[in-house]
Amino acid sequence: MYNCSLLKFININSKYGDLTPIEQMVDVPFDIKRIYYITKVPQGIERGFHAHRKLHQVLICLNGSVKIKVKNPKEESEFILDNASVGLYIGPYIWRQMCDFSEGAVLLVLASDYYNENDYIRNFDFYMQEAVKRY
Numbered sequence: 001m002y003n004c005s006l007l008k009f010i011n012i013n014s015k016y017g018d019l020t021p022i023e024q025m026v027d028v029p030f031d032i033k034r035i036y037y038i039t040k041v042p043q044g045i046e047r048g049f050h051a052h053r054k055l056h057q058v059l060i061c062l063n064g065s066v067k068i069k070v071k072n073p074k075e076e077s078e079f080i081l082d083n084a085s086v087g088l089y090i091g092p093y094i095w096r097q098m099c100d101f102s103e104g105a106v107l108l109v110l111a112s113d114y115y116n117e118n119d120y121i122r123n124f125d126f127y128m129q130e131a132v133k134r135y
Helices: 123-131
Strands: 004-008 012-014 017-019 032-037 046-054 056-061 066-071 076-081 084-091 095-099 108-111
Touching: 004 056, 046 123, 056 076, 076 084, 095 123
Parallel strands: none
Antiparallel strands: 004 084, 012 017, 032 108, 046 095, 056 084, 056 108, 066 076, 066 095
């Protein structure tokens, strides 16, 4: 899907456990300026329902699983994140929805910029009006 793809990170497995290094501009295609995580999402709750105008993100499920639904004006896809060494890159003008969080799921997000409310498009109809010009 244009502007949205899975990224596979190196996973170093040993008798001591797993280690997954992630470096900006090496493993993710941007400088990381913000990191946050989502936890304790109750069963049946969905999150997201927005797109960004400029922000790039990588979503990584560190524990459990979560389904990510993404769409642009021409296509849509679903991804199940359930492996801490796989991330989902989401670029600008991709509408996203996060659902089916398993119990104990931890979703980590790496972002290319600091929080800016003006970068969000939270209304799907407005999103389509803007995004169709880009595709």
